[in-house]
Each structure stands twice: as structure tokens, then as C-alpha cells.
Amino acid sequence: DVKVTQSSRYLVKRTGEKVFLECVQDMDHENMFWYRQDPGLGLRLIYFSYDVKMKEKGDIPEGYSVSREKKERFSLILESASTNQTSMYLCAARASGTRTDTQYFGPGTRLTVL
Amino acid sequence: AQSVAQPEDQVNVAEGNPLTVKCTYSVSGNPYLFWYVQYPNRGLQFLLKYITGDNLVKGSYGFEAEFNKSQTSFHLKKPSALVSDSALYFCAVRDRDSNYQLIWGAGTKLIIKP
Numbered sequence: 052d053v054k055v056t057q058s059s060r061y062l063v064k065r066t067g068e069k070v071f072l073e074c075v076q077d078m079d080h081e082n083m084f085w086y087r088q089d090p091g092l093g094l095r096l097i098y099f100s101y102d103v104k105m106k107e108k109g110d111i112p113e114g115y116s117v118s119r120e121k122k123e124r125f126s127l128i129l130e131s132a133s134t135n136q137t138s139m140y141l142c143a144a145r146a147s148g149t150r151t152d153t154q155y156f157g158p159g160t161r162l163t164v165l
Numbered sequence: 166a167q168s169v170a171q172p173e174d175q176v177n178v179a180e181g182n183p184l185t186v187k188c189t190y191s192v193s194g195n196p197y198l199f200w201y202v203q204y205p206n207r208g209l210q211f212l213l214k215y216i217t218g219d220n221l222v223k224g225s226y227g228f229e230a231e232f233n234k235s236q237t238s239f240h241l242k243k244p245s246a247l248v249s250d251s252a253l254y255f256c257a258v259r260d261r262d263s264n265y266q267l268i269w270g271a272g273t274k275l276i277i278k279p
Contacts, residue, residue, distance in 0.1 A: 091271055158207055
């Protein structure tokens, strides 16, 4: 099975801080995703990357940026954290070019911005 | 616009009884359909999917789902609920013409009472 790890389970930051959320997958999958999960809203896609150094905006990219320098690592960056970015952040990985289409998720990072 | 609806925020079922978690979708063309489960304080886990073929799909932990094209539904079912099935369930859909993006429902909290 694919294993997806995220650097922190819980994170508390202050407004205006720069925040890095790291995600690493161990199965050489091309596609990686960052979502945020909020009650009643399901999962909303922030950014995704279909290969190294490739990225595309999802539904809610404002206030976020991403970096994918290596295939196994996909980083989410909050340039200047704000309280409305308090949320659960989920990273996922998926193999491309297959019919299985299954996304494999990390355990999530619960970020609180004070 | 493409969308996924999970009409119930919460479903309560007695242990041993059958359970159903509802999902309807609005996607152009023929979709790929998924169910994911999130246990407390954990990331999302893949449960089952419909790609093509038999409308009844069997997945992990005794769950199954039926694809109904005329009703644009993909309800999740289990014949006999366990207390350990208590979790948050998400339905997701992908348009076959889309390479990457899943459209997610808001989630349904399933509570199984002993």
C-alpha cells in the first residue's frame, strides 16, 4: 500500500507567520494533491501537482502556494497565515495513467492560526 | 455545474441493522464514483469505487454500493452495521473527461449505537 506521511499532526501558528506543511509519499506516484477539510464543506482542492515541478491551482488557491522539487515530496506554503486558514489539511497521492484512480491520503495536519 | 450531494449530515443506526448512506451526483457524461471513510483523528481511507461493469460494487469491511445511472445515485450500504463502522463517510465523483480532480460531497457522519 501507498504510504503518505505529513510532517505534523497538529500545528499552532500566529497570524502573519509563514507556514510550511510537508507531505511525503513512498510509492513513486506522479500526482499529488493538497486539500483542506472543513465541517459541512467536505474536501476542497487547494493545489495539485501532476509531476515534478508541475502544479495547477485547485478550487481555493488564494493565500497558498506549493512546491514540488522531488517526486516524493509536495509542500504547501501559507505565505502569511490568517485565522481563516485554520483547518484540517490533507495530502494525497495518486498514480497517473491507471484506471484505478485511487487517491491515498496522509493522516492530516490540523492547523490552528491564532 | 458538477456537484455531489450527501443529503444527510448524520445517520444513526442500531448495531446489527442494515445501513445506507446516500449520495447523488450531477456530472456530465459517465462518471467514476468513489466512497472514502474517515475514522476519528485519521486520514481518509479508500472504501470502494465504480469504474464500469456491474452496478453493484463490493468494497472493504463488508460495504457495498450500487450505481444507479437513471437516478444518478451511488448509495453506500452494509447489511449489518458494527459499532466500529462509526465514522465520517465521503462520496466523490470524477468526470471521465477530467484528468485529476475529484468532486467531493460534504460528508455524512455515521453513528452506530450498541
